[in-house]
Amino acid sequence: MTDNKQATVTFSHNDTSCELPVKSGTLGLHAIDIKTLHKFTGTFTYDPGFTSTASCSSKITFIDGDQGILLYRGYPIEQLAEKCDFLETCYLLLNGELPNGKEMRTFVKLVSEHTLVHDQLTNFFRGFRRDAHPMAILVGVVGAMSAFYHNTAQFKDDDYRQIAAIRLIAKMPTIVAMCHKYSTGMPFMYPKNNLSYSENFMRMLHGTPCDDYLPNPVLTRALDRIFILHADHEQNASTSTVRLAGSSGANPYACVAAGIACLWGAAHGGANEAVLVMLEEIGDVSQIDSFIEKAKDKSDPFKLMGFGHRVYKNFDPRAVLMRQTCHEVLNELGLHDDKLFKLAMQLEKIALEDEYFIAKKLYPNVDFYSGIVLRALGIPTDMFTAIFAMARTVGWIAQWDEMITDPEQKIGRPRQLYTGAAKRDVTPISSR
Numbered sequence: 001m002t003d004n005k006q007a008t009v010t011f012s013h014n015d016t017s018c019e020l021p022v023k024s025g026t027l028g029l030h031a032i033d034i035k036t037l038h039k040f041t042g043t044f045t046y047d048p049g050f051t052s053t054a055s056c057s058s059k060i061t062f063i064d065g066d067q068g069i070l071l072y073r074g075y076p077i078e079q080l081a082e083k084c085d086f087l088e089t090c091y092l093l094l095n096g097e098l099p100n101g102k103e104m105r106t107f108v109k110l111v112s113e114h115t116l117v118h119d120q121l122t123n124f125f126r127g128f129r130r131d132a133h134p135m136a137i138l139v140g141v142v143g144a145m146s147a148f149y150h151n152t153a154q155f156k157d158d159d160y161r162q163i164a165a166i167r168l169i170a171k172m173p174t175i176v177a178m179c180h181k182y183s184t185g186m187p188f189m190y191p192k193n194n195l196s197y198s199e200n201f202m203r204m205l206h207g208t209p210c211d212d213y214l215p216n217p218v219l220t221r222a223l224d225r226i227f228i229l230h231a232d233h234e235q236n237a238s239t240s241t242v243r244l245a246g247s248s249g250a251n252p253y254a255c256v257a258a259g260i261a262c263l264w265g266a267a268h269g270g271a272n273e274a275v276l277v278m279l280e281e282i283g284d285v286s287q288i289d290s291f292i293e294k295a296k297d298k299s300d301p302f303k304l305m306g307f308g309h310r311v312y313k314n315f316d317p318r319a320v321l322m323r324q325t326c327h328e329v330l331n332e333l334g335l336h337d338d339k340l341f342k343l344a345m346q347l348e349k350i351a352l353e354d355e356y357f358i359a360k361k362l363y364p365n366v367d368f369y370s371g372i373v374l375r376a377l378g379i380p381t382d383m384f385t386a387i388f389a390m391a392r393t394v395g396w397i398a399q400w401d402e403m404i405t406d407p408e409q410k411i412g413r414p415r416q417l418y419t420g421a422a423k424r425d426v427t428p429i430s431s432r
Contacts, residue, residue: 007021007022007024007030008020008021008022009022009032011037011041011043013041013042013043016040016041016042017040017041018036018037018040018041020032020033020034020036020037021033025057026062027062027064027071028062028064031054044415044417046417050240050414054235055235055240055243055412056235056243056403056406056408056409057406057408058234058235058399058402059073059096059402060072060073060093060232060234060395060398060399060402061073061232061233061234061395062074062234063233063234063311063312065309065311065312065313065314066313066314067314068312068314068315068316068317069317070233070317070318072089072092072093072231072232073092073093073096073097075092075098076317077228077229077317077318077321078317078320078321080092080228081225081228081229081321082321084098084228085196085197085198085224085228086197086198086224086227086228086231086391087104087107087108087111087196087197088104089227089228089231089394090107090111090169090231090394091103091104091107093231093232093394093395093398094162094165094394094397094398094401110166111166111169111170111197112170112191112193113170113193114166114167114170114171115170115171115173115174115191115193115200116171116174116190116191117171117174117175117178118148120148121141121144121145121148122178122188124140124141124144125137125141125178125179125182127140128140128182130182130183130185131183132183133382134176134179134180134183134382134383134385134386135260135261135263135264135385135386135389137179137182137183138175138176138179138260138386138389139257139260139261139264140257141175141178141179142168142172142175142253142256142257142260143253143254143257145167145168145171145253146251146253146254146257149164149167149251149253150251155249155252155404156404161252161401161404164252164253164397165252165394165397165398165401168252168253168256168393168394168397169393169394169397172389172390172393173191173197173200173201173204173390174190174191174204176201176205176383176386176387176389176390177189177201177204177205178204179383179386180205180380180383180386181204181205183382186208187208187209188204189203189204189205189207189208189209190204191204195215196215196220196224197224197227198215198220198221198223198224198227199215199220201223201390202215202219202220202223202377203215205379206378216332218328218329218332219329219332219333219377222325222328222329222373222377223377225321225322225325226322226325226370226373226374226387226391227390227391228391229318229321229322229366229370229391230318230366230370230388230391230392231391231392231394231395232392232394232395232398232399233311233392233395234311236268237262237263237265237267237268238259238260238262238263238268238269238392238396239259239392239395239396239399241258241259241261241262242255242256242258242259242396242399242400243399243400243403243412244412245258245259246400246403246404247403247409247410247411247412248411248412249411252397252400255396255400256393256396256397256400259389259392259396260389263385263388263389263392264385269385269388269389270384270385271305271306271365271367272306272366272367272368272370272371272374272384272388273371273381273382273384273385274305274306274367275305275306275344275367275368275371275372276340276371276372276375276381277305277381278304278305278306279340279343279344279347280340282343284339284343285342285343285346288343288346288347288350291304292304292350292354296356304347304362305367305368306364306365306367306368306369306371307351307357307362307363307364307365307368308360308361308362308363308365309365312365313361314361314363315361315363316363316364316365316366318365318366319363319364319365319366319368319369322366322368322369322370322373323348323364323369325369325373326369326372326373326376329373329376329377330372330376333376335376338376340372340375341372344368344369344372347364348364348368351363351364352364370384371384374387
């Protein structure tokens with residue numbers, strides 16, 4: 001980010017005023033620097049949800065919601081999903097550049113050396129009920145990693161931050177798979193480092209000691225693409241949570257656990273699960289028209305899940321790639337006659353042709369297709385958000401690393417507009 005010293009805006013309040021510089025990034029909108037606003041005018045800005053406030057400067061991810069653009073370190077998501085695998089994307093997010101052959105081999109080897117979790121960490125699983133939600137287990141177990149790697153004095157050290165990132169990226173598939181195995185009463189499967197990242201996860205998720213899992217390249221590539229598409233998404237709620245927790249000097253594992261907890265919210269990470277719940281509720285193609293009318297009725301609480309996006313006001317660039325992946329997976333598995341898939345395709349057709357949806361730009365988003373793909377891959381619905389967390393871990397840790405090394409970063413401390421009672425005196429309890 002660079003300062004444009006020629007561009008300023010003037011703010012006046014009562015008898016005071018100040019000049020506020022306008023900053024310009026590489027791409028995107030300008031930002032008014034309001035750091036000195038309170039000092040010179042005694043006022044704050046009011047922005048619930050921070051929808052008009054930049055909390056940081058970042059070089060990692062850029063989104064243009066109006067144009068349907070998503071860039072990781074300047075590279076279009078479409079190109080990364082087509083030409084790279086997930087660990088290449090991880091390297092890019094962490095280091096700023098795509099790796100060459102030697103760098104990639106070194107990175108993959110480093111990740112593979114850290115896929116095992118400490119044996120004592122597996123004891124934490126036994127403290128949870130078997131029917132606990134996987135996200136509840138994931139928050140606890142990832143947070144517990146802080147007890148195994150707790151040297152917070154080294155946060156300013158480049159090597160420490162790198163190995164923390166590698167540990168999280170490498171161990172997250174193992175932990176997520178263990179969450180599933182624990183809930184189903186099956187024995188844990190440990191990683192095989194001769195497999196790719198996605199192959200390893202699928203084997204740990206679906207394999208057993210008596211019947212090993214043979215990875216299907218079409219299915220593992222589909223999962224790899226899901227990981228790439230969800231690896232980072234700028235300053236969303238969970239990423240902002242990781243940064244806010246990290247701004248206090250918290251351990252990176254605790255920060256990522258905080259991000260997982262935030263992602264668990266239905267308004268954030270549960271959207272693809274909600275799509276499948278909606279399709280189950282509709283039940284049959286013959287019922288679609290009535291549910292479409294319910295969706296158009298403002299007085300009806302029913303919401304059509306998987307359409308439109310808070311950020312993308314035109315189309316979600318990830319949805320195009322996910323749609324292609326959806327068809328590849330269903331072709332491979334011969335599932336085009338699947339009831340929910342037929343429902344989804346009919347809904348997609350309506351959304352692309354109906355004037356109501358076109359006018360409101362309610363196009364299918366990435367969650368609309370990813371839930372169908374994950375279901376086809378044999379992944380239980382309650383594991384969907386855990387898969388999302390596994391993919392987003394690299395984005396969280398890259399953002400944490402950037403925040404730690406940002407000389408402008410301070411501990412997060414949002415202001416408030418107080419609307420409670422004015423000062424009043426306490427009356428003794430005997431007189432109340």
